[in-house]
Amino acid sequence: MTDSVVRPAGKRERLSDAAAKVFHEQGVEKTTIADIARAAQVPVGNVYYYFKTKDQLVQAAIGAHARTGQEIITALEQVDGPAERLRALVRGWVEQRELAARFGCPSGTLATELDKRADGLERELADVMRGLLDWIEAQFAALGRTDSRELAVALLAAYQGISLLTNTFRDPAMMAAEGARLERWIDSLVPAT
Known part of the structure; x- marks a missing residue:
């Protein structure tokens, strides 16, 4: 270094x-x-x-969200193996559970708010979120999954959903429990060696 x-x-x-x-x-x-x-x-x-x-x-x-997203992906790329990278992503989300309990997901809450404005900025944020979705899809594809896009959508949707519920109920434990479930789900998708 x-x-x-x-x-x-x-x-x-x-x-x-x-x-x-x-x-x-x-x-x-x-x-x-x-x-x-x-x-x-x-x-x-x-x-x-x-x-x-x-x-x-x-x-x-939105540019700041893009930079943060790229920094997260760059850090995750240092982790060995696609399944471990996906589990690390989930653990990163869970580490932010207190913040999610107070305010929700940073990108998700902004996306919801911008969608009501119809000025085009919502599409810029969608592009930022698409970058993460594409990265998740690539990890599932690296696991040999032919349904990698569907799995990526399911993972990101699970995170957005639990962020909303964690915020709604102000209960960080909900995100911790869902994170553990998502890690088990990822493990179940790894081909046996």
Whole structure:
């Protein structure tokens, strides 16, 4: 491994990440530009230098979701074997159960909110979620499953569903139990050697 210099995130990236976080916690409609500036620790006047409208901040938040998703996939690619990568994905979701209990899935809740707006941003977020779905499908395909797309949809749907229920009932234990079930399900799909 090589040494690298880690630079602090620039204002634009900090604002994008803050927008994703605050939109997740408060919703797009309730969030003000001042809320995002405060979360990013940037003077509110500076926000307008990078983003002229709230919709541009929503688009930036979608970009932050894309970066986070890619970082997760990159980390999962370091895990040996497709079944273990899928189990690691599930464990990562379960590790976020307290956050899900309070606010739901970051991408899922944003997707639900954007779907009501009909301004095209929902399609951008769908592309981000499709990236994860495609990655999951590739893992099932690597297991030799000819039904890899259906299995990928089932896994992602199970996560989105349990995120909603965990949030609705404010019960992180629900996600932990579903995570354990999903890991057993993944194990049942691994071909015997």
